[in-house]
Amino acid sequence: xxxxxxxxxxxxxxxxxxxxxxxxxxxxxxxxxxxxxxxxxxxxxxxxxxxxxxxxxxxxxxxxxxxxxxxxxxxxxxxxxxxxxxxxxxxxxxxxxxxxxxxxxxxxxxxxxxxxxxxxx
Amino acid sequence: xxxxxxxxxxxxxxxxxxxxxxxxxxxxxxxxxxxxxxxxxxxxxxxxxxxxxxxxxxxxxxxxxxxxxxxxxxxxxxxxxxxxxxxxxxxxxxxxxxxxxxxxxxxxxxx
Numbered sequence: 001x002x003x004x005x006x007x008x009x010x011x012x013x014x015x016x017x018x019x020x021x022x023x024x025x026x027x028x029x030x031x032x033x034x035x036x037x038x039x040x041x042x043x044x045x046x047x048x049x050x051x052x053x054x055x056x057x058x059x060x061x062x063x064x065x066x067x068x069x070x071x072x073x074x075x076x077x078x079x080x081x082x083x084x085x086x087x088x089x090x091x092x093x094x095x096x097x098x099x100x101x102x103x104x105x106x107x108x109x110x111x112x113x114x115x116x117x118x119x120x121x
Numbered sequence: 122x123x124x125x126x127x128x129x130x131x132x133x134x135x136x137x138x139x140x141x142x143x144x145x146x147x148x149x150x151x152x153x154x155x156x157x158x159x160x161x162x163x164x165x166x167x168x169x170x171x172x173x174x175x176x177x178x179x180x181x182x183x184x185x186x187x188x189x190x191x192x193x194x195x196x197x198x199x200x201x202x203x204x205x206x207x208x209x210x211x212x213x214x215x216x217x218x219x220x221x222x223x224x225x226x227x228x229x230x231x232x
Contacts (some may be wrong), residue, residue, distance in 0.1 A: 037221075047167070047210055047223040063218045096166060104173055106155045106214035106221045111166040 004097050004112035012091075012119050018084040022112060024085045027112030029078050030055050036080045036098040037108065038071060040093040048093075052100060053080055054078040125211055126152065132230040138199040141227045143211035149222055151192035155214030158187060158196045161226075162207040166219035170209075171196060198229070206231045215219055 008020035022036070029036060037052035051061035053071045061069045065084070073080040084091060097112040126144040133139040143150065143158075150156055156174045159167035169178055171187035174194060184200045194213070198205055211224040 046225045047212075049219060049221045049223065060220065082200070101172075104155065105153075106167065106212050107157050107172040108159070108167070108212070109169050109172075109178065111168070114166050 001109045004099065004110055006095060006097050006112045006115040008115065008117070010116060010118060012087055012117060014088055014119055015086055018082070018087050018091060018117055018119070020082045020095055020097075020115065020117070022080050024078045029073060029080065030075045031104050035102060036073065037062050037098045037100050038082045039098055041096070041114070044094045050082065064086045082110065089119050091117070092119045093117060124215070125213060125224035127211060127224040127227045128228065129225070130228045131202045132232055134232045135201050135203065137201050138197060139201060139229065141196045141209055141229070143194040143196070143224050145213055146192055148169065148217050149213040149215035150189065150194050152212045152216065154189070154192070156187070156189060156194040157212045158211045159212070160207045167210060201231055203231050205229060
């Protein structure tokens with residue numbers, strides 16, 4: 001059973017960089033076949049796709065966030081990470097890491113439990 | 122504004138059936154059989170319920186079914202149970218600037 005677990009600060013100051021890590025267990029990121037993704041959900045709102053990375057390092061970002069987002073992968077630790085720069089209160093949300101099945105694009109078969117990140121001074 | 126349009130809420134009594142619609146365009150739902158549905162009970166992460174329009178992952182009850190006609194996909198839940206009360210989101214592959222688009226979500230209330 002694949003499990004994903006987000007970790008990182010729950011409080012970030014405005015203008016700083018939000019950094020989160022997702023640790024994958026029960027499966028190897030290096031095995032291929034999946035895009036490793038970050039998705040967020042503003043309080044009481046719907047889901048917003050942030051971007052994803054393949055184990056090779058190829059990335060794809062939501063154009064609306066692209067200038068501020070970096071997703072990286074560390075296959076040795078079976079982890080992938082999110083950095084979102086110059087955050088504002090509008091970036092306050094629950095951040096989920098998730099796995100997208102490549103051959104069935106847009107199918108997210110596993111999700112982390114989510115972590116609330118609040119942007120506030 | 123979400124890329125896919127869902128009704129904000131639906132409701133039904135135990136035992137009844139409800140259908141949630143998800144309307145997109147010819148750039149997403151209408152052109153690809155890559156529609157998924159997710160269930161999100163309050164305070165929890167989304168869970169995959171349907172993929173590729175009508176396929177159920179292992180462990181999902183057959184009370185949940187999916188279909189598509191033109192630019193609109195639908196999720197039908199038959200034999201409603203109290204435990205089905207949750208938010209439901211659709212998603213689709215798309216040829217637009219982002220490969221994944223979501224609906225705005227539908228709150229299902231079991232009366």
